[in-house]
Amino acid sequence: MPVDSIGSVTGGSQTDALANSKTINQDDFIKLFLAQLRFQDPMEPVDNREFLAQLAQFSSLEQSRQTSQNTSDLLTMNSATQAVSLLNKxxxxxxxxxxxxxxxxxxxxxxxxxxxxxxxxxxxxxxxxxxxxxxxxxx
CATH class of the missing domain: 2.30.30 (SH3 type barrels.)
Known part of the structure; x- marks a missing residue:
């Protein structure tokens, strides 16, 4: 949801690229990870460090997404508070x-x-x- 503030420069609505993009959650990542392990070539196994690095990177991305969502929620609450504070003004x-x-x-x-x-x-x-x-x- 776009969030306005009093006297902000933008007047139109903005689209949230994250909300419109397709994302993969942690469960999907684990399923993909297990499928990759199951179907790897036994003659050339993938290094475990690569898997751990991918998992760490995914965890970091998930934390970043949660922080972004929390910030968006906070801005929405702030916008609602501003609007209510304007009553009778x-x-x-x-x-x-x-x-x-x-x-x-x-x-x-x-x-x-x-x-x-x-x-x-x-x-x-x-x-x-x-x-x-x-x-x-x-x-």
Whole structure:
């Protein structure tokens, strides 16, 4: 899920290359590893050090993937916290047909991230405002 922050430069959604790519998990790696052992040439066995190096490398990649996932989860939680903290605050919004100022009256959580509903001075409500469109928060 793309994560926006208040006043961020990017306005569109970004795709996560890791989420869209096909990955191999540790169980698949062990199955592949055992198949490789089972079908190796008995006249030219593969050195065990190569297998251990591959296993260590896979473990390192798995830890890196978990760290990336945890960071993504943390950014998502931070984005949700930012959105909720804007309730009943005056904000300036950019990226619409015309810039506007209004009060945040609701927060909706969608698969693409939190969106705000802002009520302007005339009472008109604008929905689906992303955090990246908020340029200024007034107390």
């Amino acid at each position: 005056q904000v300036d919004v950019q990226g619409l047909a015309a810039p506007m100022t209004g009060q945040v009256i609701a927060v909706a959580f969608t698969s693409s991230g939190p969106t705000l509903s802002v009520k302007d001075g005339t009472g008109a409500v604008t929905t689906d405002i992303r955090l990246s469109q908020v340029s200024l928060v007034k107390p």
